[in-house]
Amino acid sequence: MSTEVRQKIPVPRRSFLWSLNETSGEILMHVGPTEFTPSANDRIVRSNGRGGFEQASMEARPFVVARDGEYVVLENPVRDTHADDAAKNGAFIAGGNKEKELVSGTKRIIPGPCSFPLWPGQSAEVRPAHKLGANQYLLVEVVGEVEERAPYYRLVIESAGLSSAVIDQGGEAESAPLTGPESVPAASLRLGQRIVIQGRHTQLFIPPSGIEIVPPVEESESPKEAADEDATVGLPAEVAQECNKMVALVREGVSAKQFSTMKNELRHRQELPLGQRAIILAALDHAFEARAGAGPAKRVDRGQRSGPTDPYARRAVVLGPKEFCILFDADGNPRIVRGPARVFPGPHDTFLQRGSRRRVYDAYELSEQQALWLRVITPVSRARLLAQLPAGVTLEREHYDAGSELIVRGQPSVFFPFIEAEVVNPSTREPHVGNDHDAVIINAIGIDQKKGAYVRDLRTGMVKMVRGETSYLIDPRFEEHVQRRMARESWNLWVAHAEPHKALKTSAGEEPDSFSTPWAVSIIVPNNEACLVVSRNGRRVEIGPKSILLEYEESLLALHLSKGAAKDGHHTVKTCFLQVQGWRVADTFELESSDFVKLRVKLGFAGRFEGAPEAWFQVDDPVKLLAHSVRARLRKIAREHSFARLVRELGQLIQSTLFASELRFEENGMVVESCELLKLDIVDAALASLFADAQREAVKLQITDETATRRLESERHQDQVDAEEHAIVRSAVARKAESRLVDAEADHRVDVRKLSFRFDAEDVELERKQAQSLRELEEELRAAQRRSESEMERRRSEYAIEEAHLSKVAEVDRARAQAFAEAEALRLRAIQPELVGALHSAADAEVMKAAAANMNLVSLLGGKSPQELFEHVLRGTPLERSVRDMRARSNGKNGTTTESES
Template sequence: MDRDRSRARAGGSDESIYRIPPFYYIHVLDQNTNVTRVVIGPKTYIRQDNERVIFGPEKMITVPPRHYCIVENPAIRGEDGSITLDQHGQVRLNHADQEIRLAQEPFPLYSGEVLKQVVSPLKVVTANTALRLRAILDFEDDTGTKKVAGDEWLFEGPGTYIPKKEVVVDETIRATIIRPNQAIKLRARKETLARDDTPRVTGEEWLVKKVGAYLPGAYEEVIDVVDAYVLTDKKALHLRATRTFKDQGDKLRRNGEEWLIKVEDAETYIPNVYEEVVGVVPITTLTNRQYCVILDPVGQDGKPQLGQKKLVKGEKSFFLQPGEKLEKGIQNVYVLGEDEGVILKANEAFKDEGVDRKPGDRWMIRGPAEYVPPVEVDVVTKRKAIPLDENEGIYVRDTKTGKVRAVTGETYMLTQDEELWAKELPPAVENLLQSHKDPLADRSDRSGAGGPVRQREKTKVVTFRVPHNATVQIYDYKEKKARVVYGPELVMLGPDEQFTQLSLSGGKPKRPNVIKSLVLLLGPDFCTDIITIETADHARLQLQLSYNWHFEVKDKTDKQEAAKLFSVPDFVGDACKAIASRVRGAVASVQFDDFHKNSAKIIRASVFGLDERQKVRDRFMFPQNNLIITSIDIQSVEPVDQRTRDALMKSVQLAIEITTNSQEAAAKHEAERLEQEAKGRLERQKILDEAEAERARKELLELQANSAAVESTGQAKAEAQSRAEAARIEGEAAVQQAKLKAEAARIEAESELERLSRARESETKYLSEQNTLEITKVKEMADIEVEKFRNMVSAIGADTIRAIAVSGPEMQVKLLQSLGLKTTLITDGSSPINLFNTAHGLIGANALQAPGKPHSTADSDDD
């Protein structure tokens, strides 16, 4: 634009001269009258002194076809389209107004006019699209319809929308495609008339199910696209009414009512706007081995029977109605074997196969049988017979009397008034029962029983295998009696019996309550203890003693003698204490040297005592529990006092030193002797090796001489032999090669002959089979044609064929007779006719027809 302006002024040197090109204009202000006028080119304008160019040169506005622009404050035009001026000569304007200008000649903007919107293309509305228009001023459209400000309507495509100053475009609406088994949900924004001419109120919703493109109206809005639910034999639709209305079957549905839509009602179903889909209900299928109980069943009148139950047995398939639910799901029929049963409980009074049952009654049904419990009965539990061996058992409690008993050695099924009873044992006893190891295997080193291996079934009878040469004590708290069982034996505890647990001393030195055990081993066995003693000269020593012991049981049937075995709870600790006391008393009266020399005799005499002959006895017995100590072994004697330990160490070191020196001298003498013997053997071996080397050197020289002679005479011989061998090998190779070539030629010839023979045989066989097929085909076709002709003849009939054959000549004769002809000859002119012998036959009403294409000539009576 600036370039055009400079070009317009370039013609003159004076700034008052304006050269206005074509389709350009300027605004000139007359400063005397304060009126602005428009000067349009092409023109050379000379500005007066009282004038001033306030705008331009500016290019005119060009609106091409299918375009528009908006001019604000447009100039007022007359009826003939001319510009209207006021009394001052100023262009009159419609202030605050707008004018939409379409394609026209280029035009200038007058003073005060403003181009609000530049030239823009008109909006093209495609098919299935519309513009929602809204009136902002009252006006009448092209059809004479009066529009009020605020009205809305659609401009539907295809078409080109020409804008108006009274109308604004709110939005572009595109049609919604409705596919099969689909619908769209619409809502009215205000009272309107729908496309199906149905009046709709504000806020009303409805469905459109017609397949195709649907363009919503001006006061319609698409809420959602609803897909149809496909119903099958195994699915139904659960619906709920959100308000009272009539459904598609013209049935009145009240607000909150629920119902099912099945495949019998519709294969596909689109819910109404007042129908809420609660969910898809799958079919409930029962086999002939299943049943179910329905709570709150729906009656024949369609109303739920609240609080009632309904038993449904298989084989059956059904849908649960709204409000119905299964009590415990689909249950299997109770199939009871011979060793099975069910415990039943009546929850209301009813009559069961002639037996009156009251609420709370319990009874059992035993197999073999099939049982389906009615709705008045609850299945408490299912029982199965428990097979028990002679060494197995269970604890059974009677729920009416509370008595507990043990059942062993039979197959037993609990009745309706019995239950399994769990026998509790102390935790220490539980651990000892679950341990697989014998806790008394090593009483001196064992610190306790092993950990638990597996959990005990508390309802089973507690069993314990008493090992060989051992015993256990069992106490019955109900009878207040104890019994002792000797091994090997299997102990089975009654409901009120418990094991007597032994708590023995262990470790070195002995500590109480280290070993826990249920069994008491009768021995023989041993235990080790460490005691501290002091001699008469106050030498304190520490002894490690080992005792062999066993229990003496003369009569295992004697209950008093058996009870004595468990009379001392910790027999190990008591025995070790008693023996240690005797040893300390005996050692306290002797000197250290005497004890060091005669320690074994002193200790054995102090424990076992001396008999009448002053000899040490061979046993020491504890009469309280018949424990017998048979021997004592002194494993170690160590001084506790440091001075005594040092003196013993010094004497021991001196003895060790004397022994070491003597051994060292003997070893040295022996080493010197061995050294001299080795030197003699070495010298002798050296002389033998030199003699052997000389003999080997002599043999080497002889071999070298022989080798030189052989080398001189053998080279020529080897060359001659090699040439002869090479010639022989070459000849044999040529012979072998010729044989192989002949063999290869023979194989190729035989293979080619065999190939040709097989090819000829295959070709001959193929031609033979082809000829056979062709003959068969021709024969069968001939048979078909014969059969076809025979069937046609039989279907038409002989009389009909004869009538068809003679129908032509007869019709011709009748035709000629109708024409009044006496004699007729019909021929095609190419076949000769002998009339000498047949002329008399031509006279009359008969006609002759020669073979060939018919050609007729007729003679009248005149001829």
């Protein structure tokens, strides 16, 4: 009997473990801090994820911890724990705790921060709070009674009122207003009801109890590669490693059935949280699509964030200015939303994704040469259509019923579809939805100057040809572009005749067949050639050089011209073109003479066509007609003449009898202008050899006779030449003497003539010099006269100028003298008294000086006073006045002095 060693298991704080008593089946929860020593009947267990328990390691497990920004999804919560906010998962004590009554099959949401142990039968998943961007939303479902005390209960109630699509278009929002809890009570929430939580109403969301997040697993959106990598970063290490292995296996290559089985097994793995399963499924979908090469790389969404994405968050459809999306409500009613906008669908709304780029469709960009085919599916008025169609579209009716069709042409413009009409594919005539606009946009056909296009009227079946140069837009309602099917042989006969580079050559092993061309058949008719164009409406002849376009039912008539050595129709060449002027044909004929000798004759013919052009093509083989007619006539002529004559005169016989003037054919207007004998052979070889030998002998005799004759003629000619040579020498001597005389006379006449010419020249030169001298003298005289006249005129002008100057100067001098005189007179009148007084004073002074010098002596001698003596001396002289003045002044001065003294 072995000794059992029992180990003590420490349970630290914020840890727990479950112990199963195998005897009673009771499971206890031991919460730290404590120590547990299991007995022989106790076993440490844990949940196996399938509702049962399994053996666990002999160690404690940590509490379930949710930090800020996290919440716990607790399965099978404890009954009646709502009243105790402190105990998030029921009250417990340190040590052993008995099992509590659980509400099986339900879940409870416990927002963080919190920590608690798990009771036996419980499981918990810690999830981060859902962070939503402005263009993200969550789809939640009511799975039970909603906890009214939850922090986001009010948001859930308000969002429940948004039953239709919410479209945020900036200032023109069409969203329904949020309703308060009074108008939408909690009792109105039904089990299974789905609600959209929009990111534009909250950036963080923790679902209340009774609300479950619906993962986007069932949606067909394929996540981006960057989003997959960011999401797998948040997985636990073991789960991330398993995910990478599965992705690598998918990339290596699995069949579609194996891939579907792998995804089904992953969906039923209950040990993995739902969010982790969604991330792994999304990564597998992306790897499978990338390996299969599902399509070209898609554009990155404008709303994609650089950080890790929430696996439960769904993206609203973000529309650009030239984008739109289509939604269907629960009743199947469609709605088209134009960008720019953010579209949040209602809980029961679905996006149309067929042919889209992640639910986004591009508007139709139409140029002036493009159009769209629209079909009205619901009755609509003219005003409604004008509001939806591009500017410039004209409508004929006031009301359009279902089934009416329109053609919308670009201006250019950007066209958005609308509910009342659908875009029709012109090829399949079926409604079109998708971004492959090239398949539905009707492009005008650009036709250059040399081309044309065939267009069939669907109402009448008639095919018309549109000639270039133009741009033609086909209306698919009533018209269609028809391609003409042609045989390779016809193409080479019609087109390659003048354009060899367009010839269609069949390779080895390829049977000649027909082909289709989208353009009207363009044919170049070469110069001096004609072709016959036939159709059901008639025929016409085209004469080159020119370029023609064939209608849809028109074709060229083919002729079969005989070829070969004998133009008998057994070997022909097919052509559609007939040379009108200067054609040449050679043919070989066998003739039989009257003496039954057969000849082979080769003739060359040259001619033209004249008359009505349509008659030129009435004979299928005009070469054969010419050969048969000439052959019959030549044989008739040959039977009337012998072999010798035919050999000698066949060319003359042909020209005189067969072609006297011109050979005409009334059947096709062919005229043979000339005929040339190219070759003549004898059919019988022996007879031909004898004829050749006889001809050679005759030629030899003829040559011998001609040689003797030429020798005789040569001798006669030589003698004649000698006689003529002597005569020529004699006449040459005489001619030389005469020539010298003639030369002397000629020299004399030349000298005389030279002298005459020289004298005449000298006379002419002398006359010229005299005339020139006379002209020079006359010129000098005229020049001297002009100079003298000019000098006289100049002097006259100078004299006149000088005279005028002197007169002016004299006038100025007179005026100045007069002015000076007047000024002097004024000055003298002004200073005359003072001047006279001054002069008198000066004279008196001088006299007095002289008298003073001798007065003493004189006064002594005369015995008189000096004054009296001086007056006596000067009496009767001009100085007497001075003495009187002096006396007067002296008296005046003395009187004044006396008065002043008195």
